[in-house]
Amino acid sequence: MKKVLCTSLIGDDGPHFELLQEAGFKVENAVRQTEPYSEDRMIEILAGYSAVIAGSEPYSRRVVSALGDLRVIARTGVGFDAVDLPACDEKKIVVSTTPGVNHHSVAEHTIAMLMGLARGFPELDRKVRANDWERNSFPRVMGKTLGIVGLGRIGKAVATRAIGLGMKVCVCEPYPDGEFLKKWNISLAEFDNLLSNCDFVSVHAPASEDNFHLFNAEAFRKMKAGSVFLNTARGTLVDEAALCAALENGHLRGAGLDVFEKEPLPLDSPLMKFTNVMLAGHVGGLDLESKNDMYRMCAETILALYNGQWPEECIQNLRESSNGWKW
Numbered sequence: 001m002k003k004v005l006c007t008s009l010i011g012d013d014g015p016h017f018e019l020l021q022e023a024g025f026k027v028e029n030a031v032r033q034t035e036p037y038s039e040d041r042m043i044e045i046l047a048g049y050s051a052v053i054a055g056s057e058p059y060s061r062r063v064v065s066a067l068g069d070l071r072v073i074a075r076t077g078v079g080f081d082a083v084d085l086p087a088c089d090e091k092k093i094v095v096s097t098t099p100g101v102n103h104h105s106v107a108e109h110t111i112a113m114l115m116g117l118a119r120g121f122p123e124l125d126r127k128v129r130a131n132d133w134e135r136n137s138f139p140r141v142m143g144k145t146l147g148i149v150g151l152g153r154i155g156k157a158v159a160t161r162a163i164g165l166g167m168k169v170c171v172c173e174p175y176p177d178g179e180f181l182k183k184w185n186i187s188l189a190e191f192d193n194l195l196s197n198c199d200f201v202s203v204h205a206p207a208s209e210d211n212f213h214l215f216n217a218e219a220f221r222k223m224k225a226g227s228v229f230l231n232t233a234r235g236t237l238v239d240e241a242a243l244c245a246a247l248e249n250g251h252l253r254g255a256g257l258d259v260f261e262k263e264p265l266p267l268d269s270p271l272m273k274f275t276n277v278m279l280a281g282h283v284g285g286l287d288l289e290s291k292n293d294m295y296r297m298c299a300e301t302i303l304a305l306y307n308g309q310w311p312e313e314c315i316q317n318l319r320e321s322s323n324g325w326k327w
Helices: 016-022 039-046 062-066 083-089 103-117 125-129 153-164 177-182 191-197 217-223 239-248 288-306
Strands: 003-006 026-029 051-054 073-076 094-096 146-149 168-172 199-201 227-231 254-257 277-279
Touching: 003 016, 016 026, 016 288, 039 227, 051 288, 073 288, 083 094, 094 288, 103 153, 103 227, 103 254, 103 277, 103 288, 125 153, 146 153, 146 191, 168 191, 191 217, 199 254, 217 239, 239 254, 277 288
Parallel strands: 003 026, 003 051, 051 073, 073 094, 146 168, 146 199, 199 227, 227 254, 254 277
Antiparallel strands: none
């Protein structure tokens, strides 16, 4: 029987079960664990499966090379930096993502962090719980400038929400959508200029070798004094030691982080000590609607590939061999 394993940790239910089972697939959830998946664990649990509905666990060359039955890695979300694409190309394993289904969720999560930090959370909450009835004033968000690094679907969704709050928006994007910029009166800037002129900076760029530690000590020094940094994209974009230094010396007013260099974030991480830092566990794209849509799209992609179709908008590899690929 054709088997699909769900290793994604965003829940045990969803429309993928019914869709795949109706088509004759056996669908199972991996046993949940608190520790990150290791290569040995991945090889062990995926043996004999034809497809996997994957989260952010590692699909390294060693893992991919050991899985002789695997035909599809269907990623929930749009990131695939944990997957060794060349290794998958060699093994003719299709790697897919779920574009266009969770950008509104990430945008809401980003704005929630922005507004929380702007109004003094989480410190205000902690003080009330400690019977410290301190009342302070904070700068108004309306009229401030949000700098967005990366203007894809998520960046655009963040931009329109920020404009709705009365903010000005400035973006750094190598391939800008001119029509979108004009419609929303958004300014375009070089990276350094954006950093030095924005009150809030939110990163929505993809992870890549070129972008590794895009936000390093130099970048944080260039940010406007008293500004707030937000990352709901990928942890590798940020040098966390440099971020901690910028928070420690007071150059940055605060930070909101949903992703980290190492996940789960170690309990001894220096980030834990800051009361002006909001932390979340890589959940920005996980509202109920996006969770269901991601699972549905993963299942539909697996079924399309099994039936000889090629859903190109979802597939991230095997471009040259797509016409000759077979299940």
